[in-house]
Amino acid sequence: MKRAFPVFGLLTLVLLSFALYEALIGAPTERTMGEVQRIFYYHVSSAWTAFLLFLTNFIASVVYLAKKNSKADAVAAVTAEVGVLFCSVVLVTGPLWARPVWGIWWTWDMRLTLTLVLWLIYVSYLVLRRFSTSSQTAVIAAALSIFGAVDVPLVYFSIWYFRTQHPSPVIGRGGSLDARMWHVLLINWAAFLCFAFLICWSRYRLERLRRDVEETQALEALLEPRGVR
C-alpha cells in the first residue's frame, strides 16, 4: 500500500506530460480559432473532473448522513476542496479563451453562470467547514452538500430560461468535434482524473492523520491528571 502512492504518482506524471504534448502539438489546429482553441483540452477536462468530484461529494454526504461513517465525511471534505480547485481552473481558462474568440471575457450565459453558481455553493461549503466548531461539522456540512446538490437542477432551469449563449453544439447532439480532437480530449480528461485522484488520495491521508492526532490529543488530555505538569 505504501508503494502504491509514489507509483501512481509517477504514472500520473507520465500521463499528464503525454496529455500536455498531445494537447499542444499532437492535436490538429482549429481552422477558425487557431492555437487558442488548445486551451479547450484543459478547460473541458477540468470541468468534467470538477463535476465528478462534486457528485462524489454529494454521494459521500448522503452516505455519511445515513451511516455516520467518518471516512465518508473525510471523502466529502476532500472532494469538495479539490472540486473547487478544478472548478476555479475552469473559471479561469474560460475567459482566457473567450477574450480572443468572443471578444469578451465573460457573458452571463447558461453554462458559465451555472459553473459560477456551483463554484459559489461549494466555496460556501468550504467556508462552513472552516468556521464550524469541531464536533458537529460533519452533519451540518453534509446537510449543506445535499442542499447544494438539490439546488443544481433549479439553478439549471432558472438560467436556461434566463438566457443561452454558450457554443453548445461541439459535444453531444449535432457534435462536429474532429475525431483526433476527441482522442486528445479523452487523454487529457484521463490525465486530469488521475491527477485529481492523486491529490484527493494525498489529502485524504492527511485528513485521516489530522483526525487521528486530534483524537489522540483529546484522549491524552483526558487521561492526564490535572496539575501534574
Add this chain to the structure above:
Amino acid sequence: MSSLPTITKATLAKDLRLEWRSKDVINAMLFFALLVVVIFSFSFNPTAEESRQIAGGLVWVAFLFASVVALNQTWARELRNQVLDAFRVSPAPANALFLAKAIGNFLFVSALEALMTPLFIVFYALRALGPGWQLVPVGLLGTWALVVNGTFFAAMSIRTRSREIMLPLLLFPITIPALLAMVQATSAILTGEASAKFWIVLLAVYNLVFTTVSLLLFESVLHAE
C-alpha cells in the same frame, strides 16, 4: 407526547407574543429596509423610465438583506438559558420547532414587505403594466423561499464561529435560482413585457423541494453532537 401541530402552534404563539412585546426584530428590519431603499434611490435615478426595469431587483434585494436581520435572530433567543438544549432532550418532534420558526419568520418578513411596498411605489413611482394581481403569489412564494432556507441555515450557523456573518454566506448561493425567479417575475409584471408564469411555477417547485429537504434533514442538524 403532543402532536406536531400542537407544538408548532405553541412555539409559534410564544415567538409571536415575545415579538409583539419587544418588537426587536420588526423594528430593526424595517429601519434597515428603509435605509436600503433610500441608499438605492441615491445610487440610481429612481424616477427614470428605466427604473421600472430594475425595480424588481431593488425590491427583492432590499427584502433579502432585511430578512437576514430577522433570520439571524431566529435562534438567538433559544440559545440563551439553554432552551435549545431543553428542546433537544424533550420528546417533541424537531420539525415542529422548525415549522414554527419558519412560519414565524414568514410572518415577520411578510409584515415588512406589506409595510415597505407602498414606500417603494411612492419613491420609485411604480405602476404595474402587466397583471398586478400576480405580484401576490410571487410575493408569498418568494418570501417562503427566503425564510425556509434561511431558517434552516440559521440553525446551522449557530453551530459556527462568527455566526452572524455565516448565514448570508450559506443562504445567498443556494437562493440564487429563487432570487432570479422573484426578480424576473416582478420585472415581467411591472413592465408587462413578458409572462411571469414560468417563474411562479419555478418558485413553487423551489419551495416544495426545499421545504421537503429541510423537514427531512432538520432533525439530524438539531441533534448533531
